[in-house]
Amino acid sequence: MMAMGEMWASLGSAMASIMFVWTMYQNYFPYELRVQIRRFGEKLRSFVYPYIQIIFPEYQGDGFERSRAFVAIERYLDKNSTKQAKRLRANVIQDCEQIVLSMQEAEEVTDEYERIKLWWSSSKHAPPTQSFSIYPREEAKRYFTLTFHKKHREIITKMYLKHVLDQGKAITVSQRQRKLYTNNKSEGWYGYRRTMWSSVVFEHPSTFDTLAMEPKKKQEIIDDLITFSKSKDYYAKIGKAWKRGYLLYGPPGTGKSSMIAAMATFMKYDVYDLELTSVKDNTELRKLLIDTSGKAIIVIEDIDCSLDLTGQREKKKEKNEDEKDENDPVKKKMKNMEEKKSSQVTLSGLLNFIDGLWSALGGEKLIVFTTNFVEKLDPALIRRGRMDKHIELSYCRFEAFKVLAKNYLDIESHNLFSEIEHMLEETNVTPADVAENLMPKAAGEGADICLERLIKAIEQAKEDARLKAEEEAKLKAEEEERLRAEKEEKEKQKEGDSEVKSSEETLTKGVKENGEEVKEKGKVAS
Numbered sequence: 135m136m137a138m139g140e141m142w143a144s145l146g147s148a149m150a151s152i153m154f155v156w157t158m159y160q161n162y163f164p165y166e167l168r169v170q171i172r173r174f175g176e177k178l179r180s181f182v183y184p185y186i187q188i189i190f191p192e193y194q195g196d197g198f199e200r201s202r203a204f205v206a207i208e209r210y211l212d213k214n215s216t217k218q219a220k221r222l223r224a225n226v227i228q229d230c231e232q233i234v235l236s237m238q239e240a241e242e243v244t245d246e247y248e249r250i251k252l253w254w255s256s257s258k259h260a261p262p263t264q265s266f267s268i269y270p271r272e273e274a275k276r277y278f279t280l281t282f283h284k285k286h287r288e289i290i291t292k293m294y295l296k297h298v299l300d301q302g303k304a305i306t307v308s309q310r311q312r313k314l315y316t317n318n319k320s321e322g323w324y325g326y327r328r329t330m331w332s333s334v335v336f337e338h339p340s341t342f343d344t345l346a347m348e349p350k351k352k353q354e355i356i357d358d359l360i361t362f363s364k365s366k367d368y369y370a371k372i373g374k375a376w377k378r379g380y381l382l383y384g385p386p387g388t389g390k391s392s393m394i395a396a397m398a399t400f401m402k403y404d405v406y407d408l409e410l411t412s413v414k415d416n417t418e419l420r421k422l423l424i425d426t427s428g429k430a431i432i433v434i435e436d437i438d439c440s441l442d443l444t445g446q447r448e449k450k451k452e453k454n455e456d457e458k459d460e461n462d463p464v465k466k467k468m469k470n471m472e473e474k475k476s477s478q479v480t481l482s483g484l485l486n487f488i489d490g491l492w493s494a495l496g497g498e499k500l501i502v503f504t505t506n507f508v509e510k511l512d513p514a515l516i517r518r519g520r521m522d523k524h525i526e527l528s529y530c531r532f533e534a535f536k537v538l539a540k541n542y543l544d545i546e547s548h549n550l551f552s553e554i555e556h557m558l559e560e561t562n563v564t565p566a567d568v569a570e571n572l573m574p575k576a577a578g579e580g581a582d583i584c585l586e587r588l589i590k591a592i593e594q595a596k597e598d599a600r601l602k603a604e605e606e607a608k609l610k611a612e613e614e615e616r617l618r619a620e621k622e623e624k625e626k627q628k629e630g631d632s633e634v635k636s637s638e639e640t641l642t643k644g645v646k647e648n649g650e651e652v653k654e655k656g657k658v659a660s
């Protein structure tokens with residue numbers, strides 16, 4: 135019993151001596167000497183401990199941005215840590231409203247790559263405790279440590295780390311909830327909640343499966359998108375920014391907006407729906423572009439209506455007239471309001487937006503324009519290179535109808551199909567109209583009723599088209615008649631005018647000659 139007590143006493147005094155020596159060493163030993171000793175200690179450690187450690191801190195650079203590598207590693211380890219670690223931390227991802235489990239500090243998980251064993255651990259670097267400070271307390275910094283044998287240095291640093299980052303990014307993308315953004319008016323860009331874009335979770339049911347169009351054309355678009363998404367290196371090689379422009383054109387209700395939604399879902403991209411009319415000028419347009427992320431579709435719908443370039447030119451002409459109103463305060467205020475309302479985005483601003491120097495930022499972007507009137511657009515805007523692929527979405531033909539019939543009625547064939555095929559070949563009906571008629575309107579409505587309703591609707595559309603064509607032909611004939619009459623009238627007037635002119639000329643000539651004669655006679659008489 136005594137021996138035990140003595141042992142504790144001597145242990146205690148030994149500890150006290152060590153503490154004393156350590157404090158003396160830290161406070162009074164010359165700094166240079168301490169550095170030398172630490173170096174020697176490290177060498178000795180690496181001699182007996184052949185492992186290498188790499189540290190991945192949570193924040194990098196100026197400390198504001200969360201390191202992308204850290205986030206990717208967190209996601210990558212997620213799958214291992216939930217199986218191995220005993221204490222997990224639940225993070226709600228801001229943009230996802232989804233829970234991600236990661237290992238708690240001081241936990242360790244193992245991983246294997248090409249039969250090499252590695253260890254990942256999570257740690258926290260606590261800030262020095264401050265008794266009192268006017269500044270907010272610094273937060274603890276988390277970091278991951280990767281440990282592996284030094285003989286695998288090459289393979290781990292060159293291949294394994296890339297594998298981890300790629301996998302992590304892929305998991306992030308697949309778990310990410312996509313967003314639909316729309317631009318705010320610039321008055322809302324400043325102050326407490328500075329946001330150029332407002333967003334909601336993007337949930338649109340349209341996919342390439344539900345999109346009714348010719349299968350060959352659809353496949354071509356899908357292949358184009360896949361090629362684009364895999365061409366990062368290729369674009370870098372040819373020196374082009376990694377983006378692609380699509381122009382979707384066609385009559386209303388042919389699926390342009392549905393195709394954009396399908397593209398976004400297929401590519402797992404965010405959608406930035408840009409409302410050009412609320413963009414004040416080209417600088418604002420550029421700022422908006424810079425504020426978009428990668429993996430995004432930037433959409434400008436109805437481009438022909440959004441940017442009234444001819445209107446803007448006319449406005450310039452009106453300017454001179456407006457100068458007169460400067461002195462009238464009411465008119466001046468009205469004019470200011472008008473100016474505020476109208477967008478000053480110009481064609482060149484828009485062209486710059488698409489392929490100027492700024493457009494290369496962020497990478498992996500699709501720019502999509504839609505229009506009902508492709509012929510109205512300026513050729514510079516839609517030339518290849520800006521709008522790389524022009525896709526026409528047109529009226530519903532039989533191939534597209536079959537997709538709709540399958541989606542809406544779950545049928546692939548029916549005895550009314552051949553009749554519908556024939557009718558669709560000669561009548562222009564939009565997919566939106568076909569879809570509307572195929573949708574059951576009451577419980578128990580089967581395929582027969584829906585298809586018959588569609589046939590009636592196509593017949594009606596055909597009749598409407600015939601009447602419209604007749605009406606148009608009538609109007610055209612009337613217009614031609616009016617023009618012809620006008621022309622005739624003008625010619626008649628011209629003829630009349632020239633007759634009057636010639637008689638006037640003879641008259642003046644006669645008067646002149648008479649005058650001359652009188653003069654001559656006068657001369658002779660005198």
Ligand SMILES: Nc1ncnc2c1ncn2[C@@H]1O[C@H](COP(=O)(O)OP(=O)(O)OP(=O)(O)O)[C@@H](O)[C@H]1O
Binds near residue numbers: 347566
């Ligand atoms: N090709 C299509 N495939 C499937 N559904 C379609 C198709 N085209 C139109 N629709 C249906 O019609 C509705 C309207 O289509 P959408 O909004 O895509 O037309 P749009 O071409 O964008 O028209 P607009 O030019 O007026 O904007 C969609 O909600 C969809 O249900």
Ligand SMILES: [Mg+2]
Binds near residue numbers: 390391392435504
């Ligand atoms: Mg649309």
